[in-house]
Amino acid sequence: MELLLEPVTLPREHDALRRRVREFLAEEISAGRITPHCDQWLGGWDAEFSRRLGERGWIGMAFPAQYGGSAAGALARFVVTEELLAAGAPVAAHWIADRQSGPGLLRFGTAEQKAAFLPRIARGECFFAVGMSEPDTGSDLASVRSRADRVEGGWRLRGTKVWTSGAHLAHVLIVLARTKSGTEDRHAGLTQFIIELPHPDVHIRPIRLLTGEHHFNEVVLDDVFVPDAMVLGAPGSGWQQVTSELAMERSGPERILSTFPLLAAAVDQLTARTDATRFGAVVARIWALRQMSLAVAGQLESGAAPAVAAATVKDLGTRFETVVIDTVRLLTQLEPDPGSDQEIPRMLAESILHSPGFTLRGGTNEILRGVVARGLGVR
Numbered sequence: 001m002e003l004l005l006e007p008v009t010l011p012r013e014h015d016a017l018r019r020r021v022r023e024f025l026a027e028e029i030s031a032g033r034i035t036p037h038c039d040q041w042l043g044g045w046d047a048e049f050s051r052r053l054g055e056r057g058w059i060g061m062a063f064p065a066q067y068g069g070s071a072a073g074a075l076a077r078f079v080v081t082e083e084l085l086a087a088g089a090p091v092a093a094h095w096i097a098d099r100q101s102g103p104g105l106l107r108f109g110t111a112e113q114k115a116a117f118l119p120r121i122a123r124g125e126c127f128f129a130v131g132m133s134e135p136d137t138g139s140d141l142a143s144v145r146s147r148a149d150r151v152e153g154g155w156r157l158r159g160t161k162v163w164t165s166g167a168h169l170a171h172v173l174i175v176l177a178r179t180k181s182g183t184e185d186r187h188a189g190l191t192q193f194i195i196e197l198p199h200p201d202v203h204i205r206p207i208r209l210l211t212g213e214h215h216f217n218e219v220v221l222d223d224v225f226v227p228d229a230m231v232l233g234a235p236g237s238g239w240q241q242v243t244s245e246l247a248m249e250r251s252g253p254e255r256i257l258s259t260f261p262l263l264a265a266a267v268d269q270l271t272a273r274t275d276a277t278r279f280g281a282v283v284a285r286i287w288a289l290r291q292m293s294l295a296v297a298g299q300l301e302s303g304a305a306p307a308v309a310a311a312t313v314k315d316l317g318t319r320f321e322t323v324v325i326d327t328v329r330l331l332t333q334l335e336p337d338p339g340s341d342q343e344i345p346r347m348l349a350e351s352i353l354h355s356p357g358f359t360l361r362g363g364t365n366e367i368l369r370g371v372v373a374r375g376l377g378v379r
Contacts, residue, residue: 005309007291008298014079017072021083024056029087036088036261038347039354041254042165042215042361044090047127053084053091054124059098063106068119074301078294082253088261092166092215097121097128100248101174104192108233108241113194117172129197131161131175131219132242140367141176141242142186146221148177148193154227155179157193160220163360167217168204173197175221176238190238194230201225211338211353244305250362251296251310255317256289258358259324262347266328269344282327289317308375311368318358318365325351 028034034049053059061077063069070076077098084091102121105113120126137143146159157177167173173195180189195202201224207216233241263286267279292313299306329336329348336349359365 005292005295006298008075008294010075010079010294014076017076018079018083021058021080022087025083025087025089028052028089034089036343037090038088038261038350039258040088040090040092041085041095041258042092042357043213043350043354044088045092045166045169045215046090047093047124049090050094050124050127052124053094054122057122059094059124060102060118060122062103063118063122067106067114068122070122074297075294078253078297082257082290085253085257086260086264093127093169094121094124095254096130096166096170097126097172099252100245101128101130101172103248104174104232104241104245107244108192108237110229112229113232126172127166127170128172128174129164129167129170129217129219130245131164131167131173131221133161133163135160135162135218141363142239144176144178144190146175146177147181148179148191148226150179151225154225155191155193155231157195157221157224157226160218162207162216162218164204164217164219165215165361167197167219168206168214170197173202173219174232176242177221179235179238187239189236190242191235192232192238192241193226194232195224195226196230199224209353209357211350216357243307246362247296247305247307247310248300249310250314250368251293251300251306253290253293255314255362256286256293256320258354259321259347259351260286262328262344262351263324265343265347266332270331278331279327282324285320285323289313289320293317308372311363311371311375314362315365315368315372321351321358322355325355 057070058080060069061072062074064071102118105117117126132141134145148155148157175193176190178189179191201222203220205218206214207218208214296306296309296313332344334345336352337345338349340346
């Protein structure tokens with residue numbers, strides 16, 4: 001198998017969309033409603049900002065109109081998310097719902113599930129978290145030990161999830177649990193469940209960053225009853241569903257642009273200096289990664305589930321984000337300072353302190369390389 005990423009050119013009609021998003025963001029920043037920061041797609045939770053995006057039709061852009069979306073497609077969404085991330089806008093509240101949970105519901109959900117959640121997601125009023133990773137298993141998703149046992153009218157869930165971003169603020173949690181054991185195929189017997197939050201039997205505990213910030217969580221499922229109507233897809237099809245979801249999770253511009261606001265601020269400061277040309281290698285690299293991410297968006301637009309290509313983008317993008325930190329620190333000779341009123345020292349501190357989480361979310365680089373190796377038939 002070869003890893004083929006066909007080039008994608010954004011339609012010219014998206015240029016006007018990009019301009020509208022930039023104008024909106026400039027107005028939001030100048031009015032003081034938002035302040036640019038690094039790593040805002042997980043760290044920047046602002047429900048009101050998400051609602052303002054929803055009012056403009058910039059959430060649920062891949063959803064059909066009957067479910068509150070604009071049906072503009074994955075490439076239009078790429079344009080909008082690229083501008084939001086480049087500006088350091090606080091998009092964490094709606095991010096998971098818009099990026100993967102909503103499309104998952106659209107593809108695998110019942111008519112009732114779609115009607116209940118998709119319009120609210122598109123309005124920026126319903127936020128999701130996903131319970132995948134578990135303690136002591138790293139990024140080996142097939143080793144899920146959380147169980148769901150059949151009971152009258154539904155299922156009882158027990159287990160623990162970790163690195164569950166935004167669970168303490170989300171309205172809905174989608175959990176991957178094992179519904180059948182004793183099979184040699186670890187990918188068999190997994191099912192996804194929809195749990196509305198808060199729930200008395202779902203206990204959410206913070207996992208704090210070095211800064212003390214809180215977006216990761218440990219989630220304990222203590223005999224949680226989930227009715228049959230809240231099973232996502234067919235029981236036992238969870239692995240196929242979650243791998244298609246991971247293609248959306250791993251390939252987007254957020255895997256490249258978490259530290260972009262820092263890079264942009266540094267370029268603005270150094271443009272008049274000769275050593276600014278050293279940014280050329282960084283800019284060339286980000287452009288190549290952007291083209292890769294855009295190619296995956298094109299495959300998603302056509303209905304494909306490019307898991308191997310997405311894993312490649314995520315691995316390379318995660319490493320690039322730390323290259324930005326090192327390059328800016330070297331060329332500006334500034335020290336990180338989270339309390340600084342200057343952009344570069346503040347953003348340096350944000351980026352450095354958030355960087356340990358870059359490889360955790362969406363799978364560690366080692367796991368992703370295994371996905372690529374297996375996909376290419378070399379492992």
